[in-house]
Amino acid sequence: xxxxxxxxxxxxxxxxxxxxxxxxxxxxxxxxxxxxxxLGPLLDALAEADPLALAEVVCxxxxxxxxxxxxAALPHAEKIEGVLSPRGAWPRLLELxxxxxxxxxxxxxxxxxxxxxxxxxxxxxxxGPNAGLAHLTACAHxxxxxxxxxxxxxxxxxxxxxLASGATGRAEPAAALLGVGKFDAMLRAAGAxxxxxxxxxxxxxxxxxxxxEPDDLFVRVLPILRQKRAAEALRKHCRHLPRTARLLDLVIxxxx
Amino acid sequence: xxxxxxxxxxxxHVRGRWEAGPVRLAWAGRIAHSALPEEAWEAAxxxxxxxxxxxxxxxxxxxxxxxxxxxxxxxRWKTREDLSLLLAACDPxxxxxxxxxxxxxxxxxxxxxxxxxxxxxPLFTExxxxxxxxxxxxxxxxxxxxxxxxxDMPLPKPADIALSCGVREAL
Numbered sequence: 001x002x003x004x005x006x007x008x009x010x011x012x013x014x015x016x017x018x019x020x021x022x023x024x025x026x027x028x029x030x031x032x033x034x035x036x037x038x039l040g041p042l043l044d045a046l047a048e049a050d051p052l053a054l055a056e057v058v059c060x061x062x063x064x065x066x067x068x069x070x071x072a073a074l075p076h077a078e079k080i081e082g083v084l085s086p087r088g089a090w091p092r093l094l095e096l097x098x099x100x101x102x103x104x105x106x107x108x109x110x111x112x113x114x115x116x117x118x119x120x121x122x123x124x125x126x127x128g129p130n131a132g133l134a135h136l137t138a139c140a141h142x143x144x145x146x147x148x149x150x151x152x153x154x155x156x157x158x159x160x161x162x163l164a165s166g167a168t169g170r171a172e173p174a175a176a177l178l179g180v181g182k183f184d185a186m187l188r189a190a191g192a193x194x195x196x197x198x199x200x201x202x203x204x205x206x207x208x209x210x211x212x213e214p215d216d217l218f219v220r221v222l223p224i225l226r227q228k229r230a231a232e233a234l235r236k237h238c239r240h241l242p243r244t245a246r247l248l249d250l251v252i253x254x255x256x
Numbered sequence: 257x258x259x260x261x262x263x264x265x266x267x268x269h270v271r272g273r274w275e276a277g278p279v280r281l282a283w284a285g286r287i288a289h290s291a292l293p294e295e296a297w298e299a300a301x302x303x304x305x306x307x308x309x310x311x312x313x314x315x316x317x318x319x320x321x322x323x324x325x326x327x328x329x330x331x332r333w334k335t336r337e338d339l340s341l342l343l344a345a346c347d348p349x350x351x352x353x354x355x356x357x358x359x360x361x362x363x364x365x366x367x368x369x370x371x372x373x374x375x376x377x378p379l380f381t382e383x384x385x386x387x388x389x390x391x392x393x394x395x396x397x398x399x400x401x402x403x404x405x406x407x408d409m410p411l412p413k414p415a416d417i418a419l420s421c422g423v424r425e426a427l
Contacts, residue, residue: 146264201293208293209266210424211424212284212421213271240304
């Protein structure tokens with residue numbers, strides 16, 4: 001078979017006759033020579049036949065890297081994690097893929113490991129000042145969401161938390177910011193959450209961080225309200241917060 | 257009562273007071289504290305509802321009325337058996353303490369925070385709404401600020417007590 005025929009066959013996922021462990025170099029050369037041709041079929045076949053060979057090609061020491069390889073490998077993250085620890089694999093995939101695949105790598109890692117603390121550092125590397133947004137958006141419905149918010153808050157990822165609050169409509173980012181004493185950022189996050197989800201359980205979340213007498217706190221929160229629906233939803237939970245309730249009644253009357 | 261370690265230290269915490277003439281009642285407690293904040297807030301609101309309705313004539317009466325009010329908590333919250341509640345009532349004749357789910361109670365004194373009751377006191381019971389109203393106990397020492405501790409809850413450093421109990425400076 002000609003070199004080009006061999007290459008075409010391998011890229012199409014035809015691995016017949018290859019000793020995948022012993023001939024990993026051939027596979028790596030095929031990936032390097034692929035040009036614009038899709039890598040999906042080869043990586044699909046490798047994932048099926050030998051995940052260790054897949055991991056070697058995708059993120060081993062001789063891997064050619066590049067965003068095309070890494071993006072094609074993401075659907076096989078589970079197989080790669082079967083042979084490499086997630087804590088080691090994801091930073092390596094990020095490094096090899098470069099900027100173009102960084103966000104998909106981070107998002108996939110976040111979906112697979114929503115509670116992992118190493119995602120905090122990975123997020124900072126990928127998202128810079130907005131660190132936390134992709135991670136928190138990806139795990140908004142996971143039980144680890146609140147802990148992830150807390151981890152990002154402790155790492156100082158203020159903007160990411162505010163953005164995640166708006167993206168998800170969840171109250172946990174605001175609560176996490178309150179927990180680390182970022183009061184103004186908490187207000188911005190709370191406002192963003194209510195803009196997206198007026199029924200967001202802000203009272204319960206913030207009170208659980210603040211203390212047993214949160215009336216003073218919520219009086220300060222009221223200026224962020226922009227929607228009547230959000231004000232009315234908040235009011236339902238304020239019957240034991242007399243100052244807040246009184247002010248909310250006024251605010252609601254003044255809103256259209 | 258200090259918050260618990262974790263993401264939501266004050267989930268399900270309540271604190272409040274009632275006053276009519278010389279009779280005063282103050283309470284601090286927690287309910288459903290291990291639930292998610294939304295559920296804990298609902299439980300705490302129910303506890304605030306019942307305690308907010310208490311009236312009484314004298315320190316003994318107001319304590320008994322408070323426990324009678326706790327007994328009217330919705331079953332959903334009572335059956336969790338995780339209520340911890342410290343009541344302090346006073347009138348011109350003295351101070352009474354009564355509690356459920358407490359392991360220690362301290363009172364602020366000129367000498368610092370000191371035990372308001374000795375170990376083995378009927379004040380110290382398992383968590384949960386009591387089947388019968390606990391017998392109120394006079395405080396060993398008079399004072400105006402009490403801290404109740406649940407099991408495995410250490411007394412915070414004196415300088416940290418207010419904040420650890422969620423007592424905040426004015427915003």
